[in-house]
Amino acid sequence: MKNFHRFNEATAGKTYDSKLMARLLKYAKDYWLLLTTSVLLLTLIAGIDIARPYIIKIAIDDYMRVYDRPITEYENTIDFAFIPSSALQLVRYEGTSYLINGTFNSNDTNYKIDKIDHLYQLVTDNEIFEAQSLSAEEVRSFRRNDVHALGLLSILYFLLISLGVLFNYIQVYLLNYTSNKIVLKIRNQLFAHLQKMPLSFFDTNSVGQLVTRVTNDTETLHEMYTGVLVNLFKDIFVLCGIIFIMLKMNISLALLSFSVVPIILISAGFFRTKVRIIYREVRTKLGAVNALLNANFSGIKTIHVFNREDQQFKEFDKNNQELLIAHKKQNFIFAIFRPSMEVIHSLGIAIILWYGGGQVLRQSIEFGVLFAFINYMKQFFQPINDLTEKYNILQSAMASSERIFALLDEEPAIKDTESVIKGHSFLGEIEFRNVWFAYHDEDWVLKDISFKIHPGESIAFVGATGAGKSSIIQLIGRFYDIQKGEILIDGMNIKSIPLKDLRENIGILLQEVFMFTGTIKDNIVLNNKNFTEEEIIKVAKYVNVHNFIEKLPKKYDEPVVEKGNNFSTGQRQLLAFARALIFNPSIFILDEATSNIDTETEGLIQDTIKKVIRDKTTIAIAHRLSTIQNCDKIIVLHKGQIRETGNHQQLLQHKGIYYHLYQLQYKEDIDLAQN
Numbered sequence: 001m002k003n004f005h006r007f008n009e010a011t012a013g014k015t016y017d018s019k020l021m022a023r024l025l026k027y028a029k030d031y032w033l034l035l036t037t038s039v040l041l042l043t044l045i046a047g048i049d050i051a052r053p054y055i056i057k058i059a060i061d062d063y064m065r066v067y068d069r070p071i072t073e074y075e076n077t078i079d080f081a082f083i084p085s086s087a088l089q090l091v092r093y094e095g096t097s098y099l100i101n102g103t104f105n106s107n108d109t110n111y112k113i114d115k116i117d118h119l120y121q122l123v124t125d126n127e128i129f130e131a132q133s134l135s136a137e138e139v140r141s142f143r144r145n146d147v148h149a150l151g152l153l154s155i156l157y158f159l160l161i162s163l164g165v166l167f168n169y170i171q172v173y174l175l176n177y178t179s180n181k182i183v184l185k186i187r188n189q190l191f192a193h194l195q196k197m198p199l200s201f202f203d204t205n206s207v208g209q210l211v212t213r214v215t216n217d218t219e220t221l222h223e224m225y226t227g228v229l230v231n232l233f234k235d236i237f238v239l240c241g242i243i244f245i246m247l248k249m250n251i252s253l254a255l256l257s258f259s260v261v262p263i264i265l266i267s268a269g270f271f272r273t274k275v276r277i278i279y280r281e282v283r284t285k286l287g288a289v290n291a292l293l294n295a296n297f298s299g300i301k302t303i304h305v306f307n308r309e310d311q312q313f314k315e316f317d318k319n320n321q322e323l324l325i326a327h328k329k330q331n332f333i334f335a336i337f338r339p340s341m342e343v344i345h346s347l348g349i350a351i352i353l354w355y356g357g358g359q360v361l362r363q364s365i366e367f368g369v370l371f372a373f374i375n376y377m378k379q380f381f382q383p384i385n386d387l388t389e390k391y392n393i394l395q396s397a398m399a400s401s402e403r404i405f406a407l408l409d410e411e412p413a414i415k416d417t418e419s420v421i422k423g424h425s426f427l428g429e430i431e432f433r434n435v436w437f438a439y440h441d442e443d444w445v446l447k448d449i450s451f452k453i454h455p456g457e458s459i460a461f462v463g464a465t466g467a468g469k470s471s472i473i474q475l476i477g478r479f480y481d482i483q484k485g486e487i488l489i490d491g492m493n494i495k496s497i498p499l500k501d502l503r504e505n506i507g508i509l510l511q512e513v514f515m516f517t518g519t520i521k522d523n524i525v526l527n528n529k530n531f532t533e534e535e536i537i538k539v540a541k542y543v544n545v546h547n548f549i550e551k552l553p554k555k556y557d558e559p560v561v562e563k564g565n566n567f568s569t570g571q572r573q574l575l576a577f578a579r580a581l582i583f584n585p586s587i588f589i590l591d592e593a594t595s596n597i598d599t600e601t602e603g604l605i606q607d608t609i610k611k612v613i614r615d616k617t618t619i620a621i622a623h624r625l626s627t628i629q630n631c632d633k634i635i636v637l638h639k640g641q642i643r644e645t646g647n648h649q650q651l652l653q654h655k656g657i658y659y660h661l662y663q664l665q666y667k668e669d670i671d672l673a674q675n
Helices: 018-064 136-142 144-196 199-204 207-229 231-249 251-298 300-305 309-361 367-408 469-476 499-504 520-525 533-542 546-550 569-581 599-612 648-654 657-674
Strands: 088-093 096-100 111-116 119-124 128-134 430-438 444-453 458-462 484-489 506-509 587-591 617-621 633-638 641-646
Touching (some): 096 119, 096 136, 128 136, 136 144, 144 207, 207 231, 231 251, 231 367, 251 300, 251 309, 251 367, 300 309, 430 469, 444 641, 469 484, 469 587, 469 617, 506 569, 533 546, 533 569, 569 599, 633 657, 641 648
Parallel strands (some): 458 617, 458 633, 506 587, 587 617
Antiparallel strands (some): 088 096, 096 128, 119 128, 430 444, 430 484
């Protein structure tokens, strides 16, 4: 049998795979408009983030610095004590503000204010300027345009913040909506694909592993679409915008600020190597814990029966401790990396303060530029720090996508051929011609099996465990394909009949009845909305289950708990009869239908069987030979071969395998009666 590609967590660790990413992007193709809108909104958000420090820089340098800088634009809002020149300057001396008729470098020059009569003058080593004392009100009046401009900048800043919040809300909503739609599509595709897989696929792959593919792995892809795929654009926009603005404001200070980038890249590279190894180990240990949990909860009855609670806890504790150690290693790496990035970040800001501060003192750059640089350095480091988290998400998404696509690429071993015949009206004739079958390689379960069942005929298969009885049933429904020979229904090879048509016309009643969570009605019709209430009640009466249902508080709407554990084995078996017969199949198969049930329920089932075999092709497998005595033909299997064929009386007279089986069972029944 062909096995599904088993994904090894311990060897998974590919950070990026262009082929996998291309396949992931195909799912996003249908939502390109929403994703494009999200990217555009991210561009606007990035622009707003970049603009905020620059607006503050303009406010500081152009409108807030009222002292010790030239003033070329002003209005006659005060009475000048002198005739103003083309440029004026405000200075602060001994707690008083003065307006100077002219400009000078107040940082590099010693000066003092002298009062001569009612006039003031500012005296430096080389120059003398006319001066005028100003009150606080006169200063505000003189800088009225600056105050107005600061008001406008404040409004602009607030509007940008508000727009940023609005754009961010819309972008987050759109991105998560789109990602959820993509994941919904992938999950549906996975579920539909799994439903097409043959039983051999589920024989070799654990249910827990498949559930993880449909749930956890797809959720990881959701994180990748929301956290990496689109938001990566914002990080790129922010970094490019910051680099451009910083170079535009001051090239030398910008280049000096970028001197810490190589240190960042080296640290990130070292971290990436270490965290990749630890990340694999954590996933491997977590997988071991999950596997142990699944095994323990599935076998909880066995654990209680054999009093193995302490031993199982020790085994779980051992695996859990190993997971804890792996997490400690991961935490240690992060505990080193994040503070290291903070140190580098602080180093960058220290460089700016040292060099930029000196430039401000020398009036080579303005204070607003230094303020903007410090803010931009903080923003510059944020995307770089985010890349470590995005790296983990991307690595996990690559591993998940590889597992998902490995599953989707697994072709169903059993599927319709190109030459199927549709619309066939089933009569119920079944024929096996020299059939050979093995579940694995050439370990033959059935060897050269040939028989024919006519429409409406009832036939039973008996034999020891492992003789091949249940395999024949599986082959008729084409749940497995044979290696040699041919299986015919109404003279047609079952491979030429569409699987849907084939299985719709075969009703199978298994020994172990599976009940779905829902109601009794749901379990009878299996979510088929085409059946009326009258049809459901009619089939329930036919299989002798209606009286039991009517005694329930909610009757046909009675809830069914997981696996139908709120009903007895016999009740579940009768409900399964109703489920199988409501679809009116041409062929009816009973696999140990009366085993493990009480005598009263067995009587009801026997009565139902008598009704069924009168008008349908019926195949029965039973250990209790009393249940098949009325069958038209009995086939005795032994080690995968047909050894005897005939009705009940003929086989007893033959005194072969069937006779000995009957004698053994008859003796057991006598012994039980005597006890």
